[in-house]
Amino acid sequence: MGIRRLIKTSSIMAGTAILSGLLAATAFAADTLGQPTDGAIDLQPAAAPLKHDAIFFHDIILMPIITAITLLVLALLVWIAVRYNRKANPVPAKFSHNTAIEIIWTVVPVLILVFIAFFSFSLLRKYHDMPKPDVVVKATGFQWYWAYDYPELGVEGVESRVLTEEDAKKAGKPYLLGADNALVVPVGKVVHVKVTAFDVIHAFALPAFGLKTDAIPGRLNDTWFKAEKVGTYYGQCSELCGVDHAYMPIEIKVVTDAEFDDYIIKAGGKTKVMLAAEARAAEAQAAADAAKAAADAEAAAASAAVTPAPTDAAATATSAAAAPAATPAAAPAQ
Numbered sequence: 001m002g003i004r005r006l007i008k009t010s011s012i013m014a015g016t017a018i019l020s021g022l023l024a025a026t027a028f029a030a031d032t033l034g035q036p037t038d039g040a041i042d043l044q045p046a047a048a049p050l051k052h053d054a055i056f057f058h059d060i061i062l063m064p065i066i067t068a069i070t071l072l073v074l075a076l077l078v079w080i081a082v083r084y085n086r087k088a089n090p091v092p093a094k095f096s097h098n099t100a101i102e103i104i105w106t107v108v109p110v111l112i113l114v115f116i117a118f119f120s121f122s123l124l125r126k127y128h129d130m131p132k133p134d135v136v137v138k139a140t141g142f143q144w145y146w147a148y149d150y151p152e153l154g155v156e157g158v159e160s161r162v163l164t165e166e167d168a169k170k171a172g173k174p175y176l177l178g179a180d181n182a183l184v185v186p187v188g189k190v191v192h193v194k195v196t197a198f199d200v201i202h203a204f205a206l207p208a209f210g211l212k213t214d215a216i217p218g219r220l221n222d223t224w225f226k227a228e229k230v231g232t233y234y235g236q237c238s239e240l241c242g243v244d245h246a247y248m249p250i251e252i253k254v255v256t257d258a259e260f261d262d263y264i265i266k267a268g269g270k271t272k273v274m275l276a277a278e279a280r281a282a283e284a285q286a287a288a289d290a291a292k293a294a295a296d297a298e299a300a301a302a303s304a305a306v307t308p309a310p311t312d313a314a315a316t317a318t319s320a321a322a323a324p325a326a327t328p329a330a331a332p333a334q
Contacts, residue, residue, distance in 0.1 A: 033208065034233035044208050047231075048208070048209040048227055050210040051208060054123065057119055057123050065116065132190065133190045133224065134186070135185060137150060137192070137194070139183070139196075139204050141195075142199060143241065145159055145161040146204075153272070158181050160180065161180050161181075163178045184255060185255075186254070186255060187228070189257075191224060192222065193222070195214070195220070199217060201214060201239050202215040206252060208234075209252075211223055234251055235249070236248060236249055
């Protein structure tokens with residue numbers, strides 16, 4: 001009777017697992033890019049290279065290993081419950097150790113962890129080894145909003161605050177994720193994000209790009225992403241930072257290069273094209289000034305070489321002529 005009940009329970013668990021898998025596939029197919037989807041149970045779809053690698057690590061490396069270990073433990077529990085229950089085994093065994101089994105359950109987990117570490121370190125290296133950035137952004141966490149700077153482009157103090165429920169509805173943005181000012185970045189470009197905080201520890205997290213970096217006062221942490229598609233992507237502060245922690249959304253708007261340049265100009269900054277033109281003009285002016293200085297020095301040297309040095313006699317005559325005439329003595333008074 002116990003075995004039948006155990007088999008029935010296992011069948012129910014297997015059916016539940018299959019149904020969960022089907023529901024997961026359905027939910028994944030309906031996922032909305034860049035924001036959470038109601039009812040979904042999988043990771044958000046990737047929109048940047050780092051997130052693709054993170055999903056591969058989770059779905060292809062971790063989940064099969066976790067599933068295999070879970071099924072193995074379940075099978076061992078079932079086998080032990082059936083084979084070594086009181087009815088099937090009324091006389092307990094007298095041994096207490098098995099060297100082979102102890103070696104196996106020590107070595108196999110170590111090998112599994114080494115296998116996981118190989119892919120884990122590779123993913124960490126990709127996060128650390130940032131490609132040459134096209135845009136540098138500084139994200140500063142405050143209680144309780146974000147401020148963005150583009151230090152290389154001359155744009156500072158873009159404050160990003162949560163929208164009210166009414167304003168979010170009017171703007172067509174998800175409540176508690178939509179912000180009044182988004183972080184605007186160009187599509188297909190490497191964006192280097194320098195993350196810090198003004199007051200307490202926050203965290204800059206955006207699931208679609210695979211980002212989660214602590215924002216610590218007095219310290220700059222670095223992360224990067226390369227958005228693959230134009231669109232709007234949402235995240236939040238993921239560190240418990242105070243009473244309004246839930247009201248620190250992160251909205252990143254990915255636009256074309258032309259739209260990004262327009263945004264920078266309207267924000268009072270200068271595009272990279274403008275900065276490059278100014279740099280070229282400054283270099284040309286510096287080269288012209290150097291050439292003029294060299295020409296003046298050369299002309300002065302040539303003039304000095306043409307003018308003959310005065311002889312000693314000429315110098316004496318010139319000195320005598322230049323000397324003032326002696327004043328005659330005054331006549332004696334009559």
